[in-house]
Amino acid sequence: MTTIKSIACHVRLRPPSEKDGKIDQEAIKIEGDKISALNKDGDKRYHFKLDKCHDTESSQQEVFDCVKPLVEQAYKGINTTIFAYGVTGAGKTHTMQGTKVEPGIIPRTVEAIFQQRSILRKSTLNVSFSYVEILKDEVYDLLGDRSMPKKRDIRMSGEGQNIVADLVRQHINSIDEFSEVYDAAAKTRKTASTKLNSSSSRSHAILTLHIEIIDNSDPMHSRIGKICLTDLAGSENNNLTGNDKERMRESSAINTSLTTLGKVVDALNLNAQKGHTESGGVFVPYRESKLTRLLQDALGGTSQGLLICCLAPGETFARDTINTLQFAKKSKAVENRLTVPEYSSRQASAPLPRLSKPINPDATFKVHSEPLPSGAIRSIPGRMALATISANARPIRSTNNRMTRAEGDKENALKGMTDEQLDQRIQKVVSQQIAREKELCQALLPVDEQSPVPFVLDKDKNTDLMSTEEKENRARVIVSHARKAHYAGDLQQALSLYRKALEYAPTNHRLATRITELELSLEGILPPQRPYSNPSIRESKSGIKRSHAHMGSLAEMSYEESPLKKEKLR
Numbered sequence: 171m172t173t174i175k176s177i178a179c180h181v182r183l184r185p186p187s188e189k190d191g192k193i194d195q196e197a198i199k200i201e202g203d204k205i206s207a208l209n210k211d212g213d214k215r216y217h218f219k220l221d222k223c224h225d226t227e228s229s230q231q232e233v234f235d236c237v238k239p240l241v242e243q244a245y246k247g248i249n250t251t252i253f254a255y256g257v258t259g260a261g262k263t264h265t266m267q268g269t270k271v272e273p274g275i276i277p278r279t280v281e282a283i284f285q286q287r288s289i290l291r292k293s294t295l296n297v298s299f300s301y302v303e304i305l306k307d308e309v310y311d312l313l314g315d316r317s318m319p320k321k322r323d324i325r326m327s328g329e330g331q332n333i334v335a336d337l338v339r340q341h342i343n344s345i346d347e348f349s350e351v352y353d354a355a356a357k358t359r360k361t362a363s364t365k366l367n368s369s370s371s372r373s374h375a376i377l378t379l380h381i382e383i384i385d386n387s388d389p390m391h392s393r394i395g396k397i398c399l400t401d402l403a404g405s406e407n408n409n410l411t412g413n414d415k416e417r418m419r420e421s422s423a424i425n426t427s428l429t430t431l432g433k434v435v436d437a438l439n440l441n442a443q444k445g446h447t448e449s450g451g452v453f454v455p456y457r458e459s460k461l462t463r464l465l466q467d468a469l470g471g472t473s474q475g476l477l478i479c480c481l482a483p484g485e486t487f488a489r490d491t492i493n494t495l496q497f498a499k500k501s502k503a504v505e506n507r508l509t510v511p512e513y514s515s516r517q518a519s520a521p522l523p524r525l526s527k528p529i530n531p532d533a534t535f536k537v538h539s540e541p542l543p544s545g546a547i548r549s550i551p552g553r554m555a556l557a558t559i560s561a562n563a564r565p566i567r568s569t570n571n572r573m574t575r576a577e578g579d580k581e582n583a584l585k586g587m588t589d590e591q592l593d594q595r596i597q598k599v600v601s602q603q604i605a606r607e608k609e610l611c612q613a614l615l616p617v618d619e620q621s622p623v624p625f626v627l628d629k630d631k632n633t634d635l636m637s638t639e640e641k642e643n644r645a646r647v648i649v650s651h652a653r654k655a656h657y658a659g660d661l662q663q664a665l666s667l668y669r670k671a672l673e674y675a676p677t678n679h680r681l682a683t684r685i686t687e688l689e690l691s692l693e694g695i696l697p698p699q700r701p702y703s704n705p706s707i708r709e710s711k712s713g714i715k716r717s718h719a720h721m722g723s724l725a726e727m728s729y730e731e732s733p734l735k736k737e738k739l740r
């Protein structure tokens with residue numbers, strides 16, 4: 171079942187502090203779910219209506235009470251993403267993480283899950299979590315090595331979700347177990363002092379709670395609910411913070427990712443206004459930053475989203491307050507398609523690792539990197555047992571993303587191949603797919619091979635109903651037409667076809683780069699881009715000529731450096 175639901179937007183105004191500049195008690199007014207703010211000059215008032223407005227008196231418990239109903243959707247298998255947004259020092263970390271005395275949304279959510287677990291009769295909850303930070307557009311695993319967090323890649327899962335690869339996931343059995351791991355991991359978040367905030371967190375932090383809900387009447391069936399709790403880094407003005415070069419580099423990365431977040435919300439808004447679905451409307455630039463890739467499900471995806479906008483009072487932040495509220499207003503119009511998954515069969519798998527002994531807070535985290543025998547969970551004496559989803563370790567897969575025995579055999583067979591054998595194998599598979607797609611195409615699309623741009627976009631095609639293979643084939647066909655248009659000099663047509671192809675192959679980095687290059691060409695920023703070579707003849711890495719390019723090759727997008735990259739390397 172699918173329900174359309176807008177992102178919920180809450181706002182929280184923190185109490186004044188001495189860094190806030192002149193305080194005008196009338197500058198920000200809250201009445202019920204309405205909030206208004208005066209501009210810096212005090213001559214214009216902006217009005218907003220949101221889902222919930224918390225004033226300076228609001229307690230952590232009151233804020234959580236408004237969040238709790240959304241969190242509870244996870245027990246039904248509905249994914250929830252809560253993200254705190256606002257200028258640096260506005261109270262995001264206080265709201266999400268809080269302190270020991272005043273715990274925030276994260277510890278309260280975990281506590282609520284364990285309370286719920288203790289009263290459940292019809293189902294059983296297994297709880298685990300992962301924790302990452304995005305620093306200068308790189309993703310780091312906060313549950314990995316504490317002194318040197320591991321950089322991780324983002325990949326597309328079998329269900330078309332952006333996921334962080336090889337991520338450590340920790341099983342927890344109580345709020346105390348959670349606190350031990352979380353407190354230590356939170357310390358690894360890179361923090362730096364600025365004039366504005368002496369403990370300013372300079373990275374986005376995303377904590378994901380995974381809840382497996384097992385039906386007690388049928389323990390072989392379960393569903394997975396995810397709660398993604400995000401503490402965004404604050405945007406900041408370098409004139410105010412007096413940053414050094416490194417700080418400015420961090421600020422620039424933070425501001426860029428937040429700008430992309432704004433662009434994504436703008437594009438989704440535009441599509442919603444025009445009644446377009448994502449595939450038929452304007453291009454949504456999720457891929458421009460790691461942050462928006464990881465938040466994609468909450469922004470126009472299948473997760474329910476809650477944005478908590480944090481505001482700081484005082485003249486210093488007057489402009490930021492209005493900008494933050496504008497962001498809340500436009501985010502509120504973004505619609506997500508929530509899906510309630512069915513119970514699906516559970517894999518009889520080994521349990522996720524548990525904490526073996528109380529953690530020594532000064533000890534560094536250790537991650538299993540050696541191969542683990544199937545089902546074995548090792549613990550390191552005096553430390554925690556952790557698991558990684560890596561090529562070596564036993565993979566932890568969701569019930570919907572399990573590796574079958576046949577897939578496992580296939581993966582093992584591929585591991586033993588040389589590069590040349592792999593290349594031949596890929597060619598064979600690609601040729602087979604192309605042949606199948608060609609047949610499909612001839613049946614569905616009357617393609618005139620002589621015409622440079624004969625392709626007609628089939629707007630009604632629902633990608634949700636297509637298999638990964640079908641999507642790849644479809645993307646390949648569209649790329650072939652895009653290349654023809656490109657070669658013929660019709661950049662606008664080529665761009666729209668490349669964009670169309672990207673909808674079917676959203677992880678193809680080269681394709682995304684090509685789109686950006688073409689966009690920049692059309693804006694006159696880059697010189698006109700040519701396709702990499704004549705689309706009728708392609709040469710592989712191993713020197714084998716391929717003549718299938720008339721059908722387009724997605725693989726080609728990863729074989730050659732783009733002109734933009736070559737330009738940069740020069």
Ligand SMILES: Nc1ncnc2c1ncn2[C@@H]1O[C@H](COP(=O)(O)OP(=O)(O)OP(=O)(O)O)[C@@H](O)[C@H]1O
Nearest residue numbers: 184185258259260261262263264367370371403404
């Ligand atoms: N609602 C609140 N009540 C009391 N104190 C608060 C509140 N919100 C924030 N503070 C205090 O304000 C200061 C800044 O808050 P916090 O660190 O949460 O800001 P932030 O938005 O996370 O900043 P950054 O983007 O730099 O991480 C902290 O000292 C925090 O304890």
